[in-house]
Amino acid sequence: MPELPEVETTKRGISPHVLGKKITKVIVRESRFRWPISPELQAQVEGYTVRTIERRAKYLLFGLDHGYFMLHLGMSGSLFITKQSNPVQKHDHVEFYLPNKLSLRFNDPRRFGSLLWVGSSPHEHELLLRLGPEPFANEFNGDWLFKKSRGKKCAVKNYIMDNHTVVGVGNIYANEALFLSGIRPGKAARRISRAQYNSLATIIVDVLNASIDMGGTTLKDFVGGDGKPGYFQQTLQVYGRANKPCRTCQSPIKLIRLGQRSTYYCPQCQN
DNA sequence: ACGAAGCCCTGCAAGC
DNA sequence: TGCTTGCAGGGCTTCG
Structure with missing residues (x-):
């Protein structure tokens, strides 16, 4: 994936x-x-x-x-x-x-x-005409996320995975970024504050950048290799960790389904 | 306009 | 051991 x-x-x-x-x-x-x-x-x-x-x-x-x-x-x-x-x-x-x-x-x-x-x-x-901004573009920031989310009832996780909001945030990074932002994935997009969106936007960019940097370490293996995915090399906080202790507070990580996608979060750290 | 569900497909894991 | 079943998921498409 x-x-x-x-x-x-x-x-x-x-x-x-x-x-x-x-x-x-x-x-x-x-x-x-x-x-x-x-x-x-x-x-x-x-x-x-x-x-x-x-x-x-x-x-x-x-x-x-x-x-x-x-x-x-x-x-x-x-x-x-x-x-x-x-x-x-x-x-x-x-x-x-x-x-x-x-x-x-x-x-x-x-x-x-x-x-x-x-x-x-x-x-x-x-296929490209109506896509939202690249996460690394200037126009993608907390302000963009906040303004575009007004009136939206859908879960914030579905909102940030929507290509019209921002491109390139797949299921794994959506889970991880929401954990790092302390935001519960099922919360309605319109109920997230401007401050929270500022934090979330920054974290999305940081997480993607960190992963690209790590992916870069496998570039030398590209001839005849397959380029190992970057995220396998980083420590995942919540993704794939159902019932395992939260790395921050030890509470069991919850697994629910949102928009037919596996959604992991810490009920203690994310509100 | 919005949101939720359906669909495409194979590999893998679990259950019998 | 070998089968069957269920699940995973990006993103376009369809339905309500």
């Missing part, structure tokens, strides 16, 4: 091997993804050079001279550089041949990911 830090880490990991390189061949072994991979993609990409790689939310945008293709890792996707001669593993669904007998491979067991040709204005694409 790649969260934003893994997508950013992936981008940084593959960039040196992909930027300025010509994609000589595209092999689609499985086209059934979130949306089927169109034959157009292969035709548009083969023989062209990658000029830019951007991340928007959890999407990666690959810029060629005549347009962009966009890739999402879904829940189980990974993207890595490998030698063309290395055996194709299960779920290595798409392969981009690069110079020097290297390849960029897209592996995705659950196929919740996507790969789309989006033409010359990717940011105008339907």
